[in-house]
Amino acid sequence: MTTTTQIPATASALKHKRMEQFEPSVVARKVSVFYGEKQALFDVDLDIGRHEVTALIGPSGCGKSTFLRCLNRMNDTIPICRVTGKISLYGKDIHDPDIDVVHLRARVGMVFQKPNPFPKSIYENVAYGPRIHGLAASKAEMDEIVLTSLDKAGLLGEVKDRLTEPGTGLSGGQQQRLCIARAIAVGPEVILMDEPCSALDPIATAKIEELIDELRENFTIVIVTHSMQQAARVSQRTAFFHLGVLVETGETEDIFTTPKDKRTQDYITGRFG
Amino acid sequence: MPISLLLAVLVALTVAGFYMGRSRALAGFGGKAVKLHSLPAYYGYYVALWCGIPALFIVAIWLVFEPSIIRALLISSLPPEVQSLPANRLGLVINDVRNLATGNATSVTSDPAMRTAASYYAHLKFVSQVALAILAMCIAVVGIVFGRQNVKPEFWARNRVEKAIMVILMVSSTIAVLTTIGIVLSLVFESLRFFARIPVTDFLFGLHWSPQMALRADQVGSTGAFGAIPLFAGTFLISAIAMVVAAPVGLMSAIYLSEYAPRNVRAIVKPLLEVLAGVPTVVYGFFAALTIAPFFRDSGLMFGLNISSESALAAGVVMGIMIIPFVSSLSDDVINAVPQSMRDGSLGLGATHSETIKRVIVPAALPGIVGGLLLAVSRAIGETMIVVMAAGLAANLTANPFAAVTTVTVQIVTLLVGDQEFDSPKTLAAFALGLVLFCITLVLNVIALSVVNKYREQYE
Ligand SMILES: Nc1ncnc2c1ncn2[C@@H]1O[C@H](COP(=O)(O)OP(=O)(O)O)[C@@H](O)[C@H]1O
Numbered sequence: 152m153t154t155t156t157q158i159p160a161t162a163s164a165l166k167h168k169r170m171e172q173f174e175p176s177v178v179a180r181k182v183s184v185f186y187g188e189k190q191a192l193f194d195v196d197l198d199i200g201r202h203e204v205t206a207l208i209g210p211s212g213c214g215k216s217t218f219l220r221c222l223n224r225m226n227d228t229i230p231i232c233r234v235t236g237k238i239s240l241y242g243k244d245i246h247d248p249d250i251d252v253v254h255l256r257a258r259v260g261m262v263f264q265k266p267n268p269f270p271k272s273i274y275e276n277v278a279y280g281p282r283i284h285g286l287a288a289s290k291a292e293m294d295e296i297v298l299t300s301l302d303k304a305g306l307l308g309e310v311k312d313r314l315t316e317p318g319t320g321l322s323g324g325q326q327q328r329l330c331i332a333r334a335i336a337v338g339p340e341v342i343l344m345d346e347p348c349s350a351l352d353p354i355a356t357a358k359i360e361e362l363i364d365e366l367r368e369n370f371t372i373v374i375v376t377h378s379m380q381q382a383a384r385v386s387q388r389t390a391f392f393h394l395g396v397l398v399e400t401g402e403t404e405d406i407f408t409t410p411k412d413k414r415t416q417d418y419i420t421g422r423f424g
Numbered sequence: 425m426p427i428s429l430l431l432a433v434l435v436a437l438t439v440a441g442f443y444m445g446r447s448r449a450l451a452g453f454g455g456k457a458v459k460l461h462s463l464p465a466y467y468g469y470y471v472a473l474w475c476g477i478p479a480l481f482i483v484a485i486w487l488v489f490e491p492s493i494i495r496a497l498l499i500s501s502l503p504p505e506v507q508s509l510p511a512n513r514l515g516l517v518i519n520d521v522r523n524l525a526t527g528n529a530t531s532v533t534s535d536p537a538m539r540t541a542a543s544y545y546a547h548l549k550f551v552s553q554v555a556l557a558i559l560a561m562c563i564a565v566v567g568i569v570f571g572r573q574n575v576k577p578e579f580w581a582r583n584r585v586e587k588a589i590m591v592i593l594m595v596s597s598t599i600a601v602l603t604t605i606g607i608v609l610s611l612v613f614e615s616l617r618f619f620a621r622i623p624v625t626d627f628l629f630g631l632h633w634s635p636q637m638a639l640r641a642d643q644v645g646s647t648g649a650f651g652a653i654p655l656f657a658g659t660f661l662i663s664a665i666a667m668v669v670a671a672p673v674g675l676m677s678a679i680y681l682s683e684y685a686p687r688n689v690r691a692i693v694k695p696l697l698e699v700l701a702g703v704p705t706v707v708y709g710f711f712a713a714l715t716i717a718p719f720f721r722d723s724g725l726m727f728g729l730n731i732s733s734e735s736a737l738a739a740g741v742v743m744g745i746m747i748i749p750f751v752s753s754l755s756d757d758v759i760n761a762v763p764q765s766m767r768d769g770s771l772g773l774g775a776t777h778s779e780t781i782k783r784v785i786v787p788a789a790l791p792g793i794v795g796g797l798l799l800a801v802s803r804a805i806g807e808t809m810i811v812v813m814a815a816g817l818a819a820n821l822t823a824n825p826f827a828a829v830t831t832v833t834v835q836i837v838t839l840l841v842g843d844q845e846f847d848s849p850k851t852l853a854a855f856a857l858g859l860v861l862f863c864i865t866l867v868l869n870v871i872a873l874s875v876v877n878k879y880r881e882q883y884e
């Protein structure tokens with residue numbers, strides 16, 4: 152097996168290798184998803200550690216995005232999609248009737264594959280979520296939220312002189328960080344990222360990866376990625392999906408050095424995918 | 425040979441030319457297969473073009489000039505006392521001759537001079553048709569022979585065919601453009617004749633419209649007033665009422681259709697709305713005149729309002745209904761063009777569906793929606809039938825929607841309907857009105873299209 156030489160485990164991944172500290176913030180049990188008649192996910196059990204980065208990897212079409220979208224119930228917006236099983240956020244079932252999906256999505260934010268800033272100013276993009284949820288009582292409070300969110304997303308330095316310019320005028324990498332700032336502004340506990348770097352160049356990708364590592368301090372992060380190098384660089388835990396089944400999950404370092412399942416081995420050594 | 429038969433023969437020859445060209449290319453040269461520059465079919469098209477285009481061109485030219493030549497020959501064959509008749513009487517005589525020749529009974533059937541003229545006319549027609557048929561077929565055959573001679577392996581048939589196709593397309597679009605230019609020029613020149621008699625300022629700024637002119641000096645009656653302001657005010661009033669109806673209803677139905685409606689509802693409702701757009705405006709017109717206008721008058725009475733039975737309100741409301749599908753279909757398109765990722769982004773932040781529509785989708789689609797509304801306004805301004813039937817003919821200068829008003833298009837109709845002298849200011853005024861209307865809608869359309877295009881760029 153040649154993986155260990157190809158993908159060096161990062162220092163941050165090593166640091167988090169203490170199993171006893173594991174404290175899940177999201178727990179998924181027997182989660183299955185159907186698109187109409189077609190089943191896309193089969194009985195997925197997965198724990199997502201608090202203030203950790205969990206990477207979802209696997210060949211395309213294996214259900215990574217589908218699983219991610221279960222966690223903030225974005226699948227509700229697809230009429231033919233049906234989710235069964237139980238997902239709880241800090242012990243509370245997110246499908247419970249007394250959970251308002253609006254509040255759930257404020258707690259579980261999402262960043263998409265393609266940067267999708269609204270055709271509004273940079274400021275308004277970040278203020279969008281707080282406005283909807285009524286988080287700021289005054290203009291000063293809103294300014295505060297916008298500026299800190301941009302700062303946390305590592306974008307403030309680049310845009311502080313042009314907050315009124317349209318967000319769509321930024322570069323791809325900046326747009327994606329704007330989308331991260333937009334998600335942060337609502338004060339979520341969990342941030343879901345669906346291949347956030349797949350539309351970006353290597354330098355912008357490196358910046359986002361760095362940012363993810365910083366955000367881990369305050370947020371639980373789940374990231375879908377098709378790049379195993381990226382999974383190894385940014386995540387502490389990795390889950391490998393194949394054909395709608397969660398094949399293997401564990402500490403990122405273990406998954407990449409000593410995968411237990413044959414399919415995981417094949418995937419990370421590049422034999423399929 | 426009748427023209428239709430001739431055309432059929434030419435088409436057949438063209439098709440034959442195609443196969444002859446292709447088979448020659450396929451057959452190889454000097455007995456052995458050689459590498460051709462182009463695909464064999466292009467040699468076929470090349471020969472077909474040489475066969476069809478010149479022949480059709482000749483037919484077209486012939487048909488354009490045939491009537492006037494035959495007419496000239498016919499006139500010169502008529503007795504001198506007929507030839508010296510004034511132009512319009514002469515025209516009547518020639519019409520009689522034609523009718524006689526085609527076998528339609530006329531009052532002059534028994535006149536021997538007319539009979540000879542008719543048979544001469546029939547003879548001329550016959551000769552012309554035969555000559556045309558022979559000429560066109562000869563040209564087609566020559567075309568085939570010439571084209572086939574050019575079929576050689578090193579001949580760039582594909583490039584020639586490409587060029588020919590481009591020329592054909594260019595000629596078609598030139599025809600369209602030239603026609604438009606012709607219409608505009610005729611508007612301009614007739615308007616200039618009008619402005620030679622009525623000052624431009626009187627027309628554009630005059631507050632009184634009453635286009636009746638005394639025909640004779642001794643006749644009692646007005647001298648005519650051509651102040652177009654009441655007409656433009658009426659047009660504006662009715663269009664505004666129409667937009668007040670169409671904009672909100674159209675926009676909201678577009679939002680429902682594109683955002684909320686289940687797929688099967690959308691599949692039924694959208695075509696239904698488009699059917700509404702296909703209802704002839706005259707039908708809307710009598711709907712307005714017979715149903716809506718009396719309804720408004722009666723309900724006005726209940727509230728003590730005096731609504732005349734021909735009112736701007738009735739016309740405007742019905743016109744608004746007519747434009748709804750226009751607005752909703754254009755808005756639906758732009759709303760659908762807002763990328764799904766915008767909706768996902770907003771929903772992912774916890775916004776509800778209607779918040780997403782209000783704060784993200786409509787603002788993002790706004791330029792396109794505005795463009796659509798402007799196009800709808802220019803339709804409303806140009807609409808005639810509903811207004812003729814429901815708003816009346818009285819050129820009142822008023823902002824009262826319950827009063828009868830009239831519009832530019834309605835006045836154009838009334839100015840030109842019936843027997844008119846085509847050089848009185850009354851009829852020429854129609855051209856001036858048309859010109860102003862054309863300018864207004866042109867400006868509106870240009871603005872609307874540029875707004876819509878700008879919006880398109882945003883997401884590409
Ligand atoms: N909106 C949808 N409608 C129907 N099928 C879908 C939809 N989204 C995803 N699927 C199907 O579900 C499976 C998993 O898709 P997805 O979760 O997007 O995979 P991944 O993100 O791992 O590439 C695929 O087979 C895909 O065809």
Ligand SMILES: [Mg+2]
Pocket residue numbers: 215216217345
């Ligand atoms: Mg995906």
